[in-house]
Amino acid sequence: WEYDQQDFSPFVKRRSDNKKGKKPWAQKGSGRARHGSRYSPLFGKSATNTAPHGYDNKRKKKIDRLQHYKSISTVLQSKWKCMKIIDGLEGWAEPRQKKMEECLSNWSDVQPGDKSMLLITRNGFGQLSKRSSLPTPESYDSPIYMSSRLIPRLVLRRPRDIDPTSDGLFQALKARRVFISREAFFDLTAKYGAEDGWAFKSERRILVEMLQGLVDEYPF
Numbered sequence: 001w002e003y004d005q006q007d008f009s010p011f012v013k014r015r016s017d018n019k020k021g022k023k024p025w026a027q028k029g030s031g032r033a034r035h036g037s038r039y040s041p042l043f044g045k046s047a048t049n050t051a052p053h054g055y056d057n058k059r060k061k062k063i064d065r066l067q068h069y070k071s072i073s074t075v076l077q078s079k080w081k082c083m084k085i086i087d088g089l090e091g092w093a094e095p096r097q098k099k100m101e102e103c104l105s106n107w108s109d110v111q112p113g114d115k116s117m118l119l120i121t122r123n124g125f126g127q128l129s130k131r132s133s134l135p136t137p138e139s140y141d142s143p144i145y146m147s148s149r150l151i152p153r154l155v156l157r158r159p160r161d162i163d164p165t166s167d168g169l170f171q172a173l174k175a176r177r178v179f180i181s182r183e184a185f186f187d188l189t190a191k192y193g194a195e196d197g198w199a200f201k202s203e204r205r206i207l208v209e210m211l212q213g214l215v216d217e218y219p220f
Contacts, residue, residue: 095146
């Protein structure tokens with residue numbers, strides 16, 4: 001996953017990546033140099049081996065989605081010694097960094113900033129504007145994010161971010177202390193539960209189970 005996040009040089013087409021096209025003029029009799037295609041590097045529509053080729057050197061490393069789900073589930077279960085479930089965290093009312101630092105100190109045996117910490121809540125979402133490097137207007141609606149965004153080595157994620165489409169596995173591996181709100185813990189249990197987690201079921205299987213539940217509820 002880390003390899004796929006690397007920035008590679010832009011892709012430039014080689015001659016073999018283009019269609020051949022027709023011969024621009026006859027082999028003899030025109031007085032011009034012979035050419036077989038307009039897509040030759042001499043015409044500027046493709047590049048030679050001296051130009052950057054971008055993804056030519058990138059290995060194809062695709063992670064199976066189910067394997068990625070199992071990895072996240074395994075990592076979360078292995079963090080039970082350094083994981084704490086906080087009741088009432090979703091009701092955080094004021095954007096106060098000092099109060100958040102005091103709470104982190106009380107919840108953990110290390111001071112904020114000493115080790116990597118992961119805070120998983122439903123409402124802890126925010127991001128910086130690429131233009132002004134300031135929090136976006138939506139970020140001000142999250143007191144948890146505004147209280148935590150300047151604390152070093154503290155990362156906030158939502159349950160929906162603990163997913164193969166995001167960096168949830170990487171952050172869960174890196175974290176040495178994990179704090180989860182009670183509501184977020186129920187969300188992660190429903191998704192990554194070892195016995196009945198919906199992340200390990202196909203869409204058809206989920207549909208069948210829902211229909212079976214409706215049959216039990218309305219037998220007639």
